[in-house]
Structures are given as C-alpha cells and as structure tokens.
Amino acid sequence: MSVIEVPQNSPFGRDNLPYGVFSVAGGAPRVGTRLGDTVVDLSVVLDDPVFAAPSLNPFMAQGPARWAQVRESISAIVAGDLPDNALHPVGGVRLHLPIEVGDYVDFYASEHHASNLGRLFRPDAEPLMPNWKHLPVGYHGRSGTVVVSGTGIVRPCGQRKAPDETTPSFGPSQRLDIEAELGFVVGAGSGLGDRIGVDTFAEHVFGAVLVNDWSARDLQAWEYVPLGPHLGKSFATSVSPWVVPLAALQAARVPLPGQDPQPLPYLRGSQDWGLDVDLVVRWNGEEVSRPPYKDMYWSPAQMLAHLTVNGAATRTGDLFASGTISGPGKHQRGAFIELTWGGREPVTVHGEQRSFLQDGDEVTISATAPGPNDTRIGFGEVTGTILPAR
Ligand code: MN
Numbered sequence: 275m276s277v278i279e280v281p282q283n284s285p286f287g288r289d290n291l292p293y294g295v296f297s298v299a300g301g302a303p304r305v306g307t308r309l310g311d312t313v314v315d316l317s318v319v320l321d322d323p324v325f326a327a328p329s330l331n332p333f334m335a336q337g338p339a340r341w342a343q344v345r346e347s348i349s350a351i352v353a354g355d356l357p358d359n360a361l362h363p364v365g366g367v368r369l370h371l372p373i374e375v376g377d378y379v380d381f382y383a384s385e386h387h388a389s390n391l392g393r394l395f396r397p398d399a400e401p402l403m404p405n406w407k408h409l410p411v412g413y414h415g416r417s418g419t420v421v422v423s424g425t426g427i428v429r430p431c432g433q434r435k436a437p438d439e440t441t442p443s444f445g446p447s448q449r450l451d452i453e454a455e456l457g458f459v460v461g462a463g464s465g466l467g468d469r470i471g472v473d474t475f476a477e478h479v480f481g482a483v484l485v486n487d488w489s490a491r492d493l494q495a496w497e498y499v500p501l502g503p504h505l506g507k508s509f510a511t512s513v514s515p516w517v518v519p520l521a522a523l524q525a526a527r528v529p530l531p532g533q534d535p536q537p538l539p540y541l542r543g544s545q546d547w548g549l550d551v552d553l554v555v556r557w558n559g560e561e562v563s564r565p566p567y568k569d570m571y572w573s574p575a576q577m578l579a580h581l582t583v584n585g586a587a588t589r590t591g592d593l594f595a596s597g598t599i600s601g602p603g604k605h606q607r608g609a610f611i612e613l614t615w616g617g618r619e620p621v622t623v624h625g626e627q628r629s630f631l632q633d634g635d636e637v638t639i640s641a642t643a644p645g646p647n648d649t650r651i652g653f654g655e656v657t658g659t660i661l662p663a664r
Contacts, residue, residue, distance in 0.1 A: 275355040275356065275357060275358065276353060276355065276356055276358055276361060277354070277355055277356070278309050278310060278311060278312050278314070278356065278361065279294075279312075280309055280310035280453060280592075281310050281311070282650075283537075283650070284310045285310075285642050285643065285651065285652020285654075286310055286311075286649045286652050286654075287309075287310075287649050287650075287651075288309065288310045288349065288352065288353070289511030289522060289645045289646050289647075289649055289651065290308075290517065290518065290522050290645065290651045291307050291309070291345060291347055291348055291349065291352075291519065291522065292307060292308055292481070292516035292517055292518045292522070292653075292654075293305060293306075293307055293314075293330055293333070293372065293481070293517045293519065294306055294307070294369055294370075294372050294515045294516045294517065295328060295329060295330065295369070295370040295371070295372045295515075295517070296313055296315075296362070296367040296368060296369050296370065297367065297368050297370065298362055298367055298368075300367065300381075302326075302327060302328065302329070302354045303328040303370050303419075304316070304317040304327070304557050305317060305324070305325040305326075305327065305330060305333060305579070306367075307348055308353075308364060308516060308654075309352050311363060311364045312361050312363065312364065313361070313362045313363075313364050313366070313367050313623070314348075314351075314352060314356065314360055314361060314448045315359070315360040315361070315362065316645070317347070318357060318359060318360035319348075319351050319357070319360050319426075319623065320344065320347065320348070320351075320357060320478065320559075323375075323560040324336065326377055326527065327608055328370065329371070329372065329374040329497065329591070330372050330373050330459075330480075330517060331373060331374045331590050331591045333589050334373070334459070334460075334461035334462070334480045334591070335461070335462070335590040336462070337462045337477075338461070338462060338476065338477050338478075341383060341461065341480065341519065342521065342522070344612075345485070345519060345521055348664040351372055353379075360589070367426075369381065369422065369515035369516075370422055370515070371420070371422040371513070371515075372483070372513075372515055372516070372517050372649060372655075373459055373517065373591045373593070374590055374591045375417040375418075375420045375591055375592075375593050376417060376460070376463075376588075376589040376590065376591040376592040376593070376639060377414065377417055377582055377588070377589065378414070378415040378416065378420060378511070378524055378592070378593045378594070378595075379412050379414055379415065379592075379593075379594040379595070380412060380413060380415045380419040380487055380503075380507070380511075380594070380595045381410050381411065381412040381568045381572065381577050381594065381595065381596055381597040382406075382410070382411040382412060382597040382598075383410055383572040383577065383596050383597045384569065384571065384596070384598055384599055384600045384608075385402070385406075385569075385571040386569065386601060386602055386606075386607075387597060387598040387600035387607070387608065387612065387618055388401070388402055388406055388411070388597075388599045389401040389402055389511060390600060390612045391609075391611070394611060394616045395495065396613070402515075406518065407533070407534070407535060407537075407571075408535070408538070409537075409541070409575055409580055410536065410541075410577045410580045410622075412570040412580075412581070412597070413454045413460060413502045413503050413595075415487075415503075415507060415511060415595075416507075416508035417507065417509050417593065418509075419499055419508060419509060419511060420431075420512075420593065421510055421511070421512055421513070421516055421658075422512070422513060422515055423484075423513065423654075423655060423656040423657050423658070424657060424658070425510070425512060425520070425658060425663045426658070426660075427488055427509075427510050427512070427580050427658045427659065427660050427661060428509070428510075428661045428664055429446050429447055429450055429633060429660055429661065429662060429663040430446070430447050430450075430490050430493065430505070430506075430509040430663070431444065431446050431447070431624065431664075432444065432447065432490060432493040432497075432505050432506070433493065433496055433497065434447070434448070434492035434493055434494075434495070434496050434536065435496045436492070438623070442496060444591065445659070445663075446662075446663035447492055447493055447506075448492055448630065449491035449492040449611070449630045450488070450489075450490055450630055450660065451488070451490070451491050451609055451610045451611050451616070451630055451631065452486050452487075452488060452489070452555070452608075452610060452631070452637050452639075453485075453486065453487035453488075453489055453597070453598040453599060453608060453609050454484075454485075454486065454553050454555050454563070454565050454599055454608035454609070454639045455484075455485040455486070455487055455497045455595045455596045455597060455598060455599060455608070456482055456484065456485065456549070456551060456567055456574075456595065456596045456599065456619050457482065457483045457484070457485040457513060457554075457593050457594065457595040457596070457640075458479050458481075458482055458574050458577070458578070458593070458594050458596075459479065459480045459481050459482070459483065459572035459591070459592075459593055460478055460479060460480065460578075460588050460589065460590065460591065460592035460593070460594070461478065461479065461481075461590060462477060462478050462480075462544065462590065463478070463587065463588040463589040463590055463592065464478065464582055464587060464588045465478050465587055466585060466586075466587040466615070467583045467587075468582070468585065468587070469540075469578060469579070469580045469583055469585065469587040470578050470581075470588065471540070471543060471579055472540075472541065472543030472544070472545050472546055472573075472575040472576060472579045473543040473544050473545055474541060474545075474573075475545040475574065475578055475579075476520055478578065478588070479520055479574065479578065480517065480519065480520065481517040481518050481519040481520055481522075481551075482517070482518050482520070482523065482574075482653070483513045483514045483516070483517055483518070483593075483623055483653070483656075484513065484514035484515050484553070484596055484638065484639050484640070484653050484654070484655065484656040485512070485514075485567055485593075485595045485596075485656065486511070486512040486639055486656050486658060487511050487595060488505060488507070488509065488510050488511065488512065488658070489503075489506055489507055489609070489611075490505075490506040490507075490509070491506070491611050493505055493506035494506030494507065499635040501502060503550075505625070510658075511595075512656050512657075513593070513656060514639075514654050514656040515626060515654065516653065516654045518643075518653055522645065522650065522651050523549060523551075524532060524644060524646070525643075525644050525645050525646050525651075526549045526550045526551060526643035526644050526645075526651065527547040527549060527550075528547060528548050528549065528550045528568050529547065529548065530546060530547070530548045530570075530571070530572075530573055531548070531569055531570075531571065532570075532575075533571065537576070540579060540580075540583055541576045541579055541580065543575065543579075543593070545575040546573045546575055547572075547573060548567070548568050548570055548573055548622050549567050549568065549570075549574070549611035549643065550566075550567065550568045550643055550644055551566075551567035551568070551641050551642070551653070552564065552566060552629075552641060552642055552643070553565045553566070553567065553599060553608065553639055553640070553641040554639070554640050554641070555637065555638075555639050556637070556638045556639075556640075557610065557621075557623045557628065557636075557637055558613075558623055558624060558635055558636055558637065559636070559638075560623050562613065562621050562623065563605055563607055563608060564598055564601075564605060564606055564614055565599035565601060565607065565608035566599070566601045566606055567596070567599050567641075569599075569600075569602065569606075570596060570599065573664070574596070577596070578594065581594060598612075600612060610629065610630060610631070611630075614628075614629040614630075617629035617630060631660050632660065633660050633661065633662045634659065634660060635659065635660045636657060636658070636659045636660075637657065637658060638655050638656070638657040639655060639656050639657075640652075640654065640655040641653040
C-alpha cells in the first residue's frame with residue numbers, strides 16, 4: 275500500500291481529479307484519474323465494471339447523481355493508502371481518446387475571433403454577420419476524426435483557389451492552421467424532440483477538454499460558401515486526454531463579458547456563466563499566444579441550449595467545442611491566421627519568421643483555471659505534429 279505524494283501547486287491536485295483512459299504495456303485500456311504525477315486505476319479502487327471499459331461513456335451514461343457520488347468516493351480514497359497495483363507514474367502509461375465521440379459540433383463563440391476572421395475573409399463587409407449576436411453560430415463536424423493528443427496530423431490535400439487565380443488547383447494545403455478551443459462533453463443525453471434549457475446544463479454536461487481544431491485555410495476559403503466548413507476541418511481534430519469534470523470548474527465560473535442585444539429567452543438562464551480558463555499556445559515549444567476563455571461571448575450553456583432548441587437529440591459522448599478562443603490583444607489570438615493577420619505579419623519562432631504550419635511542426639495547447647483556495651486546475655495539454663501530405 276502507498277500514499278500518493280502530490281507536489282505543492284500541482285495543477286492535478288486534490289480538487290481536480292480529471293478522468294482519462296489509459297493502458298500500461300500488455301494491459302487493456304481502462305479508466306483512471308490523475309493526482310500529481312500519478313495515474314490511479316479506478317477499475318482497481320472502485321467496485322463498478324464501468325471503470326474497466328476502454329472509454330468514459332459507460333460511466334458518463336450513469337448520470338449526474340452518480341458522477342457526484344463517484345467524485346466524492348475518489349476524493350476520500352486518494353487521501354488514504356492505495357494498493358500499489360492501482361498506481362502508475364504518468365510517464366509510464368499510454369493515454370487514449372477518453373470518450374467514444376458521438377456527434378461533434380463546433381461553435382464560433384469568440385467575438386474577437388469572429389470579427390478578425392470576418393475582416394480577413396470578407397474585407398469589404400461588416401466583420402460580424404447579422405445573426406452573430408442573436409445565436410451561437412456553429413456547424414456539425416466529423417466525430418470519427420477526433421483524435422487524442424499526440425496523434426500525428428497528416429497534412430490534408432484538397433482544392434484551393436486564391437482570389438487572384440482563375441481556376442482551382444489540387445494539392446497539399448499551404449495554409450495549415452490551428453484553432454485553440456475548449457470542448458464540452460455531454461455525459462447524459464436528451465431525447466429526440468426535447469430541449470436542454472440553459473438552466474439544466476450541469477445535468478447533461480460531464481466535463482471539458484482542450485481542443486485543437488486543425489484548419490486548412492486555403493481549402494476552407496474556397497469551399498465554405500454557402501454551407502460552411504467541410505474538408506478544410508474534417509481531416510483531424512485533436513483533444514486532450516484528461517476530461518476535467520464540471521464540478522472541478524466551480525471556482526472558475528465568471529460572468530459573461532456582456533451581451534447586447536439581449537438574446538431570446540431560450541438563451542437566458544441561471545447557468546449562463548463563462549469560465550476563467552487561461553490557455554497557452556506553443557509552436558515548436560515557443561509560446562506564441564495566451565488566449566483567455568473568459569472573454570467568450572456565448573456561454574457553454576447557451577451553446578447546448580441552442581444546439582437542442584430544434585429538438586435535436588444528444589447522446590453520451592457528444593462533443594461540442596467553443597470555437598477559436600481569441601482575446602482583444604494580438605498575443606491572445608487562438609489561430610495563426612489571426613495571429614499573423616492572414617500570413618502578412620509573421621511571428622518569430624526560434625528566430626524564424628513563420629505564418630502557417632510546416633511539416634514537422636509541433637503545436638501544444640495547455641490550460642489552467644482557478645480552483646478552490648488559490649489552487650490551479652490543470653487541463654494538461656493537447657499536442658500534435660504535422661506529417662507530410664500523402
Ligand atoms: Mn473551430
């Protein structure tokens with residue numbers, strides 16, 4: 275038996291207790307939590323077969339009362355002596371995609387990002403479309419290509435046509451980009467024809483992950499009119515391996531920056547908070563941006579209320595992402611197309627002028643949020659390296 279040592283100021287302290295799926299050499303994937311630099315095998319310490327599953331879905335499907343009960347049990351268990359066969363150093367495990375992703379929706383909830391992209395894609399028009407402040411704009415993405423952090427990203431090929439070219443051409447994307455986002459995981463779904471109101475957000479949403487919505491801007495610019503993003507996004511979306519429970523983000527709740535005009539009644543309610551999550555974007559190890567989630571215009575509860583207002587059902591494992599997180603400052607922009615203003619204002623990465631991603635580049639997004647008693651809640655990181663086009 276052993277007691278887990280948690281380094282002081284660890285972002286994986288006793289108030290975080292995220293859930294992930296891990297395996298050790300020769301073992302099957304199962305559910306664990308992380309405390310300091312130790313992964314605790316929940317299939318060993320908790321008597322429920324859902325923790326021996328290769329995804330969080332069976333546990334998430336048990337619903338919010340059970341999530342609260344399990345969190346309380348884990349809190350008590352990790353404070354005491356634990357069997358040695360339940361403990362693994364985090365460096366010695368393989369982390370898997372934590373959820374079996376159902377449907378995937380990506381929103382566009384940052385006013386700064388939407389305005390910047392409007393200026394870049396439609397320089398002669400108003401930066402925000404007339405609907406933008408009335409509803410959280412989004413599109414349905416491709417859930418089958420959501421991959422866990424560390425998965426290599428093959429440079430996509432496709433059609434592109436620059437405004438000054440007369441015909442489209444085919445080839446590897448020349449404007450491969452990132453989008454730093456937060457994603458929300460639906461644990462308990464809703465039926466066909468039903469709605470999830472803003473007030474019942476916490477009864478449905480299990481937790482949050484970091485998302486990198488890799489984006490091929492040249493493919494996107496040519497294909498997106500009039501139906502929105504398609505192949506410029508669907509080749510891969512990376513998520514962090516640890517799902518931070520909503521319960522761990524209580525102290526991170528903040529008021530929204532303010533909505534004018536007031537949204538329609540179905541988009542208002544008591545769970546209309548934002549989250550004070552600080553992200554860091556590193557390009558080949560060098561910090562290039564610090565996007566602040568607290569500046570997001572639409573709340574996670576408004577996104578889910580909007581997503582289901584037409585009666586669309588949701589399922590355990592559905593993932594909806596916030597859209598690129600960008601703050602008002604230049605070094606708070608969560609996509610390279612904004613950070614480098616369409617490639618015209620390159621950033622310096624290890625002494626080199628860079629605008630879009632080259633083969634071999636690695637991008638890592640990490641984040642922390644305030645926890646109780648001046649602690650920090652860590653999301654860990656989502657990372658990926660660009661592989662040459664095939
Ligand atoms: Mn996105």
